[in-house]
Amino acid sequence: PRQTSPARVECFVHSEMYYVEVLLEAPTGHVLDCKVAHQAEALSCPELTEVLQKGDFVEFTKHLEGLSAIYQINADKKNKTKAYLALHALEIDLSSLAELQNHQINDINNLVHKSPVGILEPRKGGHPMRLTYFVPPYDLIDVASKSCLPLNVEVILEKKLGTSATVCIESSSSHRLQHESLINTLKTPEGKNLPQFSALTNLNSTQLPACFVLRLQTPLVTSIDILRKIRADTSIEFNYELIHKRESLIHLIAKQMLEMHLPNLN
Template sequence: MAAETGIPSVYLEHQLSHVGRGAKKTKRSLIDRLRHCKSSHSRSWNDSIKTVRSCVGERRSQTDASDSTQVQHCLDTLQKAMKVISPQTLKERLDLIGRQLGLSVQIQEQKISLGMDAFHVEVLLGEDGVINSVKLANQGDVMDCPDLKDILKRGNFSEFVEHLQGLQSIYQVTSDEKLKSKAFLALQALEKDLNQLAQFQNSISGVANYIHKCPLGIMLPRLAGKPMKLIYFVSPYDLLDKKSLTAHPLTVEAITENFLGQSVTVCIEPVPESAPLNKLQTMPLMNVSITQDGKSLPSFSGVSQINSMMLPASFVLVLPQSIPVSSQILQKITSLTNLEIHKEAESKNLHSLILENFSNRPVKDCHKLLVSLPDQQHIYFLNGGGQDQQGVMISRIPFTHPTHVPKILSLMRQQLLFNIVIASCIRTGAKKDTVNSIVFEVSAVSLQQLTIVFEHPAYDTMITVDIDLTDITNLKCRVTCTNTDHVLCSDEAVSRVFQR
């Protein structure tokens, strides 16, 4: 069997050896009885056979609730390891996926259906057993999904499971069957508004401007069960390919194909039980008005009893991983949405959070950072991390109206730009050479302004660098010497560095 499935026999023995502790004890008692029979010279061979048969019959008559579960688990493990090479193995694999996700599964000769009351995914087979099409029936609307068809043809069942789980999550915001359909309508109406808003971004030229100045950045619409994705920030570090030691081009294709930059997904989630209900749209709210000079301008209606409904849920921007956010930014977002943002831990020094997040390890001294370069040794002393620079780690931002999304992304861009600049002072494995190091004092005046002071390498004077972090596409930098106020660096030079 191991040779047929391509699974190592040791792996099968390991899986089958974990059938249950209760079963092991019973087997030990049976083996002890058989050994006793073997050691008894007074018994004949026929008597031994009878004893074995009685022991097996006794074992079959015993009921063990864990046996069926453990055996099914072993069978499922074998099923996952088998390659899908026929219509029958495809049906068995889809049946396994449906059972594990708690979905209803209906298998016919040329159709496999997985889903629940709210939605169904139908896999249609041809006469030769090849997948002809995959259709998604959602709230009565049936649409063809060629992407799901390609996923199944490639045998990428893990990605297929992600789509099913994404569809399930939409309807898990409430246990009320009547409100489940309303949750889908709310998310669908929000996505239509954001899709329409994204059409107004096509007139913006330049990829850097398109990402960092557009209301939504690069928008990837919903694909079956995968939610809408907004790529809203790409730093110079994101473009570096560590494997090839080259830089990706700053193009939309390179960013989307290589999953570069910072992004959020647009979802809907239930609110805590103690939280009040939210009025969410069930119809698109965006309107387009034409000005006197012929330009189209978007506008949004407020929620009302006609276009919305009270639901125990909220829209949410989900971050792929938690990021440090200052208390100031958090307060601005909360005052905008009037919704509480879940904090993953207590607030602490923002610099410490940023350094620990980017270095993936605790930082003993966040005020003194050592950096080893190929030809220089630096020490950075960070200031401005007092009570006014507190931060928390967040991974979800709830909201209730489509106009909240551009404003939230604008604030998050501001935070991420600050994080990237502070994190540039981190180097793992730096040398502890304080004698030959160049000392820099970095002061965070605010999230929009940094001041760097260091000694001139050739003259007995101090240099001050003021960096304006208001806009990543147009960074402003002023470098002056003590007692001269002479500008040594232009804004354009600094901007080009960050746009590359």
């Protein structure tokens, strides 16, 4: 702790790659602000401030674990810094896509299920960016009130409805990853704004022992044929043991739905 004035005390949580700064009111200990610094100036983080004001240290620990997870790649400090910049650049581009689609897609069903990124929830402290790409009809059933919830962005985010994936980076073989935005907005003669993507070059990207990943909220039931198509398009290998453990697709879907929703019906 460091007392910067008779009325204020600063506390720090340090790691090799980032630090969290907590500003306290003296002598009450009331949390005034919480900031996170990666490679630049510390920026206020309202989510962490709120968590500490509530005294929810379990949630605070989850945020710290999430911040540390950004740097869990097999590399030196310099390349770990580049990995953070790569993830940050990707988040900027995904946010740009979300902003473009939100101005052009008015139907909420199309926004969730047929847009480039679905419903985007920005990074909040140590919690990664989240993309909700599917909301099944039964998620909208409110058993307690015996009514249906409206399908809108606010309800989806507040109730954490649907199926989502978080945007992360993790250690892997070498890949070329962006370290700056690759999206420019192109205005068409009809007045629409469309994204234009730049190719990866030595100026806007870096070779890193890492890759971007979409981490699913829950395991996704899929078919072996779809896995093979994903492998053909991306060159990403999958665990061949899955083929020997395969089950009927209908059986897997029914099993997953029961596990997810049966507790809510009892």
